[in-house]
Amino acid sequence: MLSMFLKRSVLMLGMLLGLLVITFLISHVTPGDPAALAAGPDATTEMIEQIRTERGFDKPVIQQFFLYAFGILQGDFGTSIHTTHEVFDDIVAFFPATFELVVFSILIAILLGIPLGVISAVTQNSWIDNVIRIVCSSGVGLPMFWLGLMLQLYFGLQLGWFPLGGRLDLMTDPPMTITGLYLIDALLTLNFPVFLEALHHIILPAVALCFPALASIIRVNRAEMLETLTQDYIVNARAQGISVLRIIGLYALKNSILPTLALIGLRFGWMLGGTVLVESVFDWPGIGLYTVQAATASDFEPVMAATLVLGAWFMFANFLIDLLYGWMDPRVLKKG
Amino acid sequence: MEKPLLEIRDYRLNFNTFDGVYHALDGVNLSVVAGQSLGIVGETGCGKSVTVRNVLGLLPSPPADVISGEILYRGKDLLRVDQKEMQRIRGSEIAMIFQDPMTYLNPVFSIGTQMVDAIMAQQKSLPREQRKNKREARQHAIAMLEKVHLPNPEKQIDRYPHELSGGMRQRVLIAMALSGAPKLLIADEPTTALDVTIQAQILDLIAELVEDMGLSVILITHDLGVVAKICDRVAVMYAGQVVEYGSVDDVFTRPRHPYTEGLLRSIPHPGRPPESLSGIPGFLPNLLSPPKGCRFFERCPKALEKCRETPPRISRPEKGAEALCHLYSEERGDA
Numbered sequence: 001m002l003s004m005f006l007k008r009s010v011l012m013l014g015m016l017l018g019l020l021v022i023t024f025l026i027s028h029v030t031p032g033d034p035a036a037l038a039a040g041p042d043a044t045t046e047m048i049e050q051i052r053t054e055r056g057f058d059k060p061v062i063q064q065f066f067l068y069a070f071g072i073l074q075g076d077f078g079t080s081i082h083t084t085h086e087v088f089d090d091i092v093a094f095f096p097a098t099f100e101l102v103v104f105s106i107l108i109a110i111l112l113g114i115p116l117g118v119i120s121a122v123t124q125n126s127w128i129d130n131v132i133r134i135v136c137s138s139g140v141g142l143p144m145f146w147l148g149l150m151l152q153l154y155f156g157l158q159l160g161w162f163p164l165g166g167r168l169d170l171m172t173d174p175p176m177t178i179t180g181l182y183l184i185d186a187l188l189t190l191n192f193p194v195f196l197e198a199l200h201h202i203i204l205p206a207v208a209l210c211f212p213a214l215a216s217i218i219r220v221n222r223a224e225m226l227e228t229l230t231q232d233y234i235v236n237a238r239a240q241g242i243s244v245l246r247i248i249g250l251y252a253l254k255n256s257i258l259p260t261l262a263l264i265g266l267r268f269g270w271m272l273g274g275t276v277l278v279e280s281v282f283d284w285p286g287i288g289l290y291t292v293q294a295a296t297a298s299d300f301e302p303v304m305a306a307t308l309v310l311g312a313w314f315m316f317a318n319f320l321i322d323l324l325y326g327w328m329d330p331r332v333l334k335k336g
Numbered sequence: 337m338e339k340p341l342l343e344i345r346d347y348r349l350n351f352n353t354f355d356g357v358y359h360a361l362d363g364v365n366l367s368v369v370a371g372q373s374l375g376i377v378g379e380t381g382c383g384k385s386v387t388v389r390n391v392l393g394l395l396p397s398p399p400a401d402v403i404s405g406e407i408l409y410r411g412k413d414l415l416r417v418d419q420k421e422m423q424r425i426r427g428s429e430i431a432m433i434f435q436d437p438m439t440y441l442n443p444v445f446s447i448g449t450q451m452v453d454a455i456m457a458q459q460k461s462l463p464r465e466q467r468k469n470k471r472e473a474r475q476h477a478i479a480m481l482e483k484v485h486l487p488n489p490e491k492q493i494d495r496y497p498h499e500l501s502g503g504m505r506q507r508v509l510i511a512m513a514l515s516g517a518p519k520l521l522i523a524d525e526p527t528t529a530l531d532v533t534i535q536a537q538i539l540d541l542i543a544e545l546v547e548d549m550g551l552s553v554i555l556i557t558h559d560l561g562v563v564a565k566i567c568d569r570v571a572v573m574y575a576g577q578v579v580e581y582g583s584v585d586d587v588f589t590r591p592r593h594p595y596t597e598g599l600l601r602s603i604p605h606p607g608r609p610p611e612s613l614s615g616i617p618g619f620l621p622n623l624l625s626p627p628k629g630c631r632f633f634e635r636c637p638k639a640l641e642k643c644r645e646t647p648p649r650i651s652r653p654e655k656g657a658e659a660l661c662h663l664y665s666e667e668r669g670d671a
Contacts, residue, residue, distance in 0.1 A: 232439035232440045233441055236440040236441070236442075238426065239431070239513075240427045240431075240454035241428060241457045241460075242453060243457065251442055254445070328444065
């Protein structure tokens with residue numbers, strides 16, 4: 001397990017370096033003037049030239065890369081034009097909201113997706129299975145922002161069950177910052193009214209965000225489960241007198257969940273892309289909304305920083321899944 | 337005559353497939369007396385496995401469709417018991433081992449976890465004070481592994497199936513099957529997937545355990561030598577029917593059914609020239625539309641005219657011997 005951990009860690013460091021190279025190439029080398037981009041659309045020629053020398057855009061490319069990489073290692077992502085803050089500070093401020101939303105969504109997707117996939121497989125071709133499959137097909141097909149708008153219109157406006165957007169009501173003070181995740185902070189400070197309010201706010205965006213992931217988790221888990229249930233070791237387990245529930249919930253599930261895990265890792269990463277849309281629809285003050293606002297203001301450096309952060313997160317999510325895989329399937333460890 | 341432990345009577349089973357109804361079993365009759373072992377032989381696809389799988393309710397339905405018959409275990413019809421009773425019987429009354437040890441162990445659990453789980457499941461019907469706790473179950477599992485001569489059982493028990501060889505896995509499966517102290521063991525081609533030397537070891541082991549534990553065995557194989565070595569009685573199956581049934585000595589020295597004769601002639605003997613070896617020409621009939629008369633008619637060297645149209649009935653040319661063939665019904669004149 002330790003050797004696998006080390007191997008995967010080294011691999012991830014290599015990939016992070018690759019990501020750095022790509023964001024560097026986009027921000028420094030692609031056609032266009034990086035100084036002009038960093039200075040923003042309204043900058044004068046003198047301001048652009050000042051930024052060029054300040055940020056080292058006049059130096060050779062290799063040197064520029066090292067400057068860039070070391071800057072990032074020190075937390076220097078440049079300055080945002082539209083918030084006038086250091087990009088690093090902005091990201092620290094906006095990231096917890098996104099993190100909270102994405103983790104909440106993936107938890108919904110996992111906690112609902114795996115049991116529903118199993119139920120769908122076990123009741124194959126019954127009406128239950130058919131209903132689940134129809135919902136799944138629509139989940140894979142519906143665009144997330146459209147689904148978000150519809151949820152907002154119906155459950156927010158028409159029925160009035162949920163707030164239209166934001167993390168809390170405008171007049172509510174957020175809980176004391178411990179983790180930056182309102183749900184957790186509210187619980188830690190035993191502030192239950194705020195906890196319920198935060199929960200109330202997160203449900204619609206989380207549902208919109210998790211739906212495609214939920215649908216694909218159900219589909220993959222159903223297919224894997226069906227396949228696993230025909231395996232010889234399931235027949236043997238039955239012949240040993242082991243109960244049906246235990247066979248489905250343990251013997252089959254532990255085998256069929258492995259491919260689903262890989263999917264969860266991918267989906268967890270993709271959700272970050274999804275947050276750009278969902279956060280815009282639900283006015284959720286996270287990295288996605290921040291990036292969209294930066295992009296529309298031609299504020300270049302926050303966009304690059306967000307790309308880097310989201311890319312790193314994607315890798316980290318898959319790194320975790322890899323480790324989980326090794327823990328679940330003894331055959332993986334053997335291969336390293 | 338002794339009352340049989342397991343008796344299969346007039347067992348008919350179809351598979352409903354996309355191509356039509358596949359008549360897999362047609363009126364199978366078999367019985368095993370306590371303490372005896374029965375061999376079922378026949379070529380691939382003749383219905384050997386299908387016959388025994390439903391003893392433990394292991395055939396998925398659909399596609400399997402029981403048309404008629406009963407499988408009586410101590411007077412209880414296993415085709416009609418409820419799920420709970422079947423679960424009680426599995427492992428603790430009747431156990432089963434299978435053909436391919438590579439695929440019958442769960443790859444993501446250790447040997448010990450699987451064995452302990454089986455032991456825990458098999459004692460559910462016992463009164464609470466007689467049940468083993470997890471630690472005792474593990475001790476029992478180790479003892480069972482020792483019993484099947486798995487070297488170093490204390491260590492092996494924590495290994496995963498992919499870390500063991502085929503022969504070791506089959507030993508583990510046998511230990512697992514016998515850990516509930518069943519009365520009847522069904523071994524479905526337990527050595528087919530193993531190397532020849534390992535085959536012999538596993539067969540010796542089964543023979544030893546049968547002796548030791550007073551087990552009754554149904555051994556399915558297409559290896560006649562194995563049957564001769566282990567079994568008391570033998571049933572020869574062809575195309576979903578038992579065509580000959582009797583004591584091993586009797587059937588092997590004086591085969592009555594032309595198919596059995598053919599089978600015996602197709603075994604190579606070290607001393608004899610290879611020319612003396614002959615197969616049975618032709619193929620198994622298509623059971624989607626089985627022949628009207630005898631199912632062996634097309635391939636039978638002794639076929640009579642009536643074999644084409646009239647299905648043969650079981651005849652008993654001698655006490656304890658049965659053949660599904662017109663040759664003998666004529667002798668007795670009761671066709």
